[in-house]
Amino acid sequence: MPRLADAEADVQSIVEGNMEKLLGVRFLASEYSTGPIHGGRIDSLGIDENGAPVIVEYKRGTDAGVINQGLFYLSWLMDHRAEFRYLVRDRLGAAVAAQVLWSAPRLICVAGDFTRYDVHAVREHRRSIDLVRYRFFGSEHIGLETVASVTGHAPATSVAGRRVSVVLSGRRRDSAMKELAAAVDEVLLGLGDGITRVQRKTYCAYQRLRNFACVCPPQQTKLLVYLKADPQGVDLVPGFTRDVTVLGHHGTGDLEVQLRTERDLERAKDLFRLSYAGV
Secondary structure, X not given: OEEOOXXXXXXXXXXXXXXXXXXXXXXXXXXXXXHHHHOOEEEXXXXXXXXXXXXXXXXXXXXXXXXXXXXXXXHHHHOOHHHHHHHHHHHHOHHHHOOOOOOOOXXXXXXXXXXXXXXXXXXXXXXXXXXXXXXXXXXXEEEEEEEEEEOOOOHHHHHHHHHHHHHHHOOOOOHHHHHHHHHHHHHHHOOOOXXXXXXXXXXXXXXXXXXXXXXXXXXXXXXXXXXXXXHHHOOOOOOOEEEOOOOOOOOOOOEEEEEOOHHHHHHHHHHHHHHHHHO
């Protein structure tokens, strides 16, 4: 039977110990002090797959203050970027610290439940916020369910969003590749509600809590998409799908899909759905 945790700390301990698998976020610090003047402690600090800073706040049950508390800490974080970069450098190295994506900071609230007022409230804020409901099942399992996922629409994020068409279809790509890139974008965003598109220099990530697809800028004759699908469970087709588990590439995902035509996109839709369901 599903149940709530005995204490908030039980939820925090489980999530922090498995943060990358559960949330797609690399753990940085627990109960991080915001200093004597600000006078607070951030439950968990991390950095996601795309380099965005992440604050995670926990509540055992339903608490109307969790969103405002998280936004309070998110505001502090944006004013202390250097301190966060130093933390990332110390934990993950200088290369990761140099790639922090400040245009898309995230707040993830993990709680026993949320009200309809909470869901409405996150849509009114100019930040990327995920509301995640948890449940324990017996003594060995925990389940997470995304209740709401909202993309920040602050000016910096809007600029990043507008840049997508430039990165994906710039450099005088032929019209066919432009149309294919636009069609892929439409299909990925249409897989469900609350999908966030995050633009980086070398790829565009599509996520709902975690990345499920990363699209690279078009090459002359093809478009590469990387999915969070297990290559071992897919019938690989030479020239269309490839296992890149041990190969370096931009973005995240172990299954590479090569798209050259609209027909390839039709073939790939089931793989897109598989990856979306998997995260």
